[in-house]
Amino acid sequence: MAFRDLIPWSRQENRLPGPVSAERERESQPHPLLSLHRDVNRLFDDMLRGFGMPAFGGFDRGLSWPHVELAETDKEIRVTAELPGLDETDVELTVEDGALTLRGEKHAEVEDKDRGYSERSYGSFERRIGLPQGIDRDKVTANFKNGVLTVLLPRTEAANENVRRIPVNGKAA
Structure with a gap:
């Protein structure tokens, strides 16, 4: 054949x-x-x-790093990102054009000549997370502790006024 x-x-x-x-x-x-x-x-x-491994068909490594969690209430949106091996000085946060941007760089601790084998990744990263309307950009806060970055994005009062709760009935119409 x-x-x-x-x-x-x-x-x-x-x-x-x-x-x-x-x-x-x-x-x-x-x-x-x-x-x-x-x-x-x-x-x-x-x-x-689902395990964050590269696919066989192509390498998508780093496209979704850092891994984040999003939590939302009527008063705020909380974004939590895992950034192991980084300090708060290695991370830059911006809120612009309706998105929260996390960017930074993870540096290697040893030179290439001292490394025999490594599965760790190093280099620059950037992650953009879309935000809804009504975020108070002036009151955004961030906290970095034990490799976990937590960003609190408070909502404006006008954002809560435009929300309409719709009741869900159990009977078919």
Whole structure:
């Protein structure tokens, strides 16, 4: 079997006109093992994505770091981010254009020549979190303790006035 036989799209794109023999019909069908291989890869990609691991199909490492939690009440929005190995001086926070931006840089503690193997990641990061209307930008506070950053974004009074609670009935209309 040639390598080109493993590529399912090459046979379908280069289809020749004319009568179809049984052999050509068989060649035009995707190989069942290729379909199984694709499905297993998709299964593992979906499973590992939940653990923050890179997918087999592509490397999405760092796209969702730092990991955050969002909590919302009528008075404020609380954003908590895990930033292990960082100090408050390594992190920059901004609120602009309807988004909270966390950016910073994690530096390596040892030089590359001293490191034999490492699964730790270093470098710059930036995470933007969209915010609803009605955040009081002047009263935003941040606290950093034990590698956990907590940002409190208070709502303005006007933001609470525009909220309408809708009752949910158990009966069908």
